[in-house]
Amino acid sequence: MKFTDLNPHGGIGANCSFCQVGPFRFVIDSGLHPKYAGNESLPRHDRIQPGTLDFILLTHCHLDHLGSLPLLARLHPQAPVFLSYPSSILIRRMLSNSLAVMKRQRSELKLPELPLYGRSDLSALYDRMEIMPIGEPMIFEKDGQEMEITAYHAGHVAGAVSFDLKYEGKHIFFTGDLLFNDLRTLEGAQLPRHPVDLLVMETTRGVSERPAGQQREAEIVRLLQDIRKTLKRGGSALVPVFALGRMQEMLVVLDEARKNKALPPSPVFCSGLGMDLVNHIHQISQNFSRINFSRKVLRSLGVQPLPRRLQPGEPLPMQGIYLVSSGMMVENTPSYMLASSMLGDDRNGIFFVGYCDPSTPGGQLLQGQPGEEFLFEAVDLKEKIRATIRQYDLSGHADRDELLAFARSVSPRKILLHHGDPEARAWFSSQFEQNDLPVLDPEPLIEYEV
Ligand SMILES: [Zn+2]
Ligand SMILES: [Zn+2]
Missing domain, CATH: 3.60.15.10 (Ribonuclease Z/Hydroxyacylglutathione hydrolase-like)
Structure with missing residues (x-):
């Protein structure tokens, strides 16, 4: 060849x-x-x-x-x-x-x-x-x-x-x-x-390298614990996700946790492309046995569209879990805009569930230290890193x-x-x-x- x-x-x-x-x-x-x-x-x-x-x-x-x-x-x-x-x-x-x-x-x-x-x-x-x-x-x-x-x-x-x-x-x-x-x-x-x-x-x-004890299920447990703590202290949790695949998987993870009482009731917000893909993947799963997904998860979790009038750097109008793209918090995406509103409040958490290229805003935020200033260049805004920033190894x-x-x-x-x-x-x-x-x-x- x-x-x-x-x-x-x-x-x-x-x-x-x-x-x-x-x-x-x-x-x-x-x-x-x-x-x-x-x-x-x-x-x-x-x-x-x-x-x-x-x-x-x-x-x-x-x-x-x-x-x-x-x-x-x-x-x-x-x-x-x-x-x-x-x-x-x-x-x-x-x-x-x-x-x-x-x-x-x-x-x-x-x-x-x-x-x-x-x-x-x-x-x-x-x-x-x-x-x-x-x-x-x-x-x-x-x-x-x-x-x-x-x-x-x-x-x-x-x-x-x-x-x-x-x-x-x-x-x-x-x-x-x-x-x-x-x-x-x-x-x-x-x-x-x-x-x-x-x-x-x-x-x-x-x-x-995946260290012992860092298997996928253990990582999901760690993520759910961090979301629970965040909600309990009155904060919101941002989970940046890829719209195709990861968002639908996380919806099912959250739904299961809610049913098992591993998460308290709270609104879940999702946005755009990932929500549309929910319908597509639901449709595919009807004819394709290797995909197990139903759009009923949206109703079961009570998923809502993002609140209107989100402004960069302004506090969020509603507390909850925000499951939005992009996974690497790329400029001008919902996860980027939401992060600019959440980063300066120590009650909030930003939880990455996938790989972030080091040169993307998500990758840069992961390298930042608490108390340091972080620049949201695309919206010309600086915020001190006060929210909890974590990453979980749930690679695809x-x-x-x-x-x-x-x-x-x-x-x-x-x-x-x-x-x-x-x-x-x-x-x-x-x-x-x-x-x-x-x-x-x-x-x-x-x-x-x-
Ligand atoms: Zn791929
Ligand atoms: Zn690829």
Whole structure:
């Protein structure tokens, strides 16, 4: 296989892998870099001659995998786009939200190239989507050659899949984003364990060691205790979440805790995209046994929309639990605005349940010390850090030891590192080298023959 990582910044960012296997030319995922905007956030689609892809595969609907797919599809109008059934539902909501955000950013960030695509690009893409089966091979033919591609459940988020590509008797396994643990709303990955020749593996958690006692359930208990303490002392709890997946999971966690009396009654507020996705994931769960989610949780918890007239830095009009995006408290999102109102009051708590890139406001707040000033640059406001700030390890990605064990179980002849920061990849490299497993950490934009 010839492999080129088209994500120019390396790390996680704008996932986009250009692969050539025999006569077949295809791309897996086409994302946007969450830390950049406009052209800066794009993968280098220009490295592929327009109109030459045979097909495009999508692993799942997080924007770092999906956000630039309409552009790639426009450059390759003949290439069908294969995705799972849940992704075929979620893609529409995620991309129309992405388009709305880009339109807003056009004036906010003064980027004339925004929005990067329009409604007509989206409908052209939707017309070319093909739902792929899971666990059953699809057969592709070109120039008298055959390739088999099988999608497997990858856990992580509704609809996420890994791919097994079989060509001339050899297997290439592409993990995509992966979670082995079952969540309350989603069953964990179910991968084949046959030997593979080449393993392309995500490495997100290469630097996060999970200490004993910090298992997922223990982390949920710790989070619920902190929310309870916060509410008891008259404060509000802000839980920044990713709208897709994490928000729905946390709704179920809160509902369960409320029913078990682990949380006192209090209003729960949610916002925008995550609330819409509640309906989509409910709909998918009716036809997809691995997703266990009902929108009844909204009524059971008494979820309310965000109070109107929230002003940056002004005290909140109502005490409660605020479950809102973005998970990394990115500028001008509901979690960012709410944090500006909550940070200066020591009764409040801000509780991160996912990874925050260190350069995002969420990541910066996590590095701050109590009593220090924190700048909300986008709203030109400084607040002293008085609220409790905590983070819980509830990652949607497999632990590094689980990934190592998986890699060993499929005895690959070579491993290609993917979807991880440089330090995370370095950890995996050294582990594999110690085990005499040939490993490659590809540089962006360089074609490797593997
Ligand atoms: Zn993901
Ligand atoms: Zn990802």
